[in-house]
Amino acid sequence: MEPSPEEVPEGGSPGQMPAEPTQAERFGKARTAQAVALTEDYVELIADLMVAGGEARLVDIARRLGVSHPTAVKSIRRLKREGLATARPYRGVFLTQAGQELAERVRTRHRVVVELLRAVGVPADAAEADAEGIEHHVSRATLEAFSRFLTARR
Amino acid sequence: MEPSPEEVPEGGSPGQMPAEPTQAERFGKARTAQAVALTEDYVELIADLMVAGGEARLVDIARRLGVSHPTAVKSIRRLKREGLATARPYRGVFLTQAGQELAERVRTRHRVVVELLRAVGVPADAAEADAEGIEHHVSRATLEAFSRFLTARR
DNA sequence: ACTATAAGTTAGCTTTGGCTACAGATCAAT
DNA sequence: ATTGATCTGTAGCCAAAGCTAACTTATAGT
Secondary structure (H helix, E strand, C coil), X not given: CCCCCCCCCCCCCCCCCCCCCCHHHHHHHHHHHHXXXXXXXXXXXXXXXXXXXXXXXXXXXXXXXXXXXXXXXXXXXXXXXXXXXXXXXXXXXXXCHHHHHHXXXXXXXXXXXXXXXXXXXXXXXXXXXXXXXXXXXXXXXXXXXXXXXXXXXX | CCCCCCCCXXXXXCXXXXXXXXXXXXXXXXXXXXXXXXXXXXXXXXXXXHHHHCCCCHHHHHHHHCCCHHHHHHHHHHHHHCCCEEEECCCEEEEXXXXXXXXXXXXXXXXXXXXXXXXXXXCHHHHHHHHHXXXXXXXXXXXXXXXXXXXXXX
């Protein structure tokens, strides 16, 4: 796989990083992406609920995500900490400017991924279901390629 | 003071349990897939190392996955528990029959995903990188669609 | 107005994947 | 054969996301 095993000094010094995107880096990134994916799911859902019903209540968020309310509370707290959302008890959860921007990007990406899947022949239900997991791993470059592909064949 | 009327979560038409794959179910599945993804990564890598160098040493596995050796030890232990691998200290890790079959499926799926991405115009490096995360969320139906698409346009 | 229900929160536990530090085993070189 | 380096494994800790149970606070129904 790698013809030149770079002499990396032992000792676990997390200082320098080789230029090539090693497999380790890719795996590591995929793992870190987990937390990001969660954030994106919440933000996307909150935006959805706002559009659909004018408000995003904790209970609804929890139910739609299939988690218990306390779990949702924890996650929302994280969103607040990260400046993506605010919440007023019994009034619902709201997205900040940053949150809305993120939601918009996520929503767009989701739509493009589903369309791409449909375009290459994936059945609707599978496309929707798989997109939920796939979307979080679609990089900017890949997303752009998807868009180009869809535009070209439209 | 806990009446706890746990029966009947919510009122509504009898025989609920909507046929539609609710969003909650999809999210839940995507989350559970996390553990599976890890298993697949390990199995795939072990197979790779075996092919490349004839053996899969713990240190190499850890380095290639970008984790510490103890973490790799824990994961390998899980693989052994699940009947996917065996290991003889200082002789490397080996895949069982089940492990090899899983590795083969994973390897094939990975290849198809990368090819699909390339086919719709994703640059090689992005395709490789993104496939690492995407592949774990590609269902059987989607994989088959990918294969058909690739065959058709070849 | 009062109380019942629903919504939100807090506390505390579990699991899982990650880490460091340390200990034990094997291999290789002198 | 000894010794030092390297590989493997164990112990113990952390953080994150999940859960249940219990408590508090609004909202709504009578």
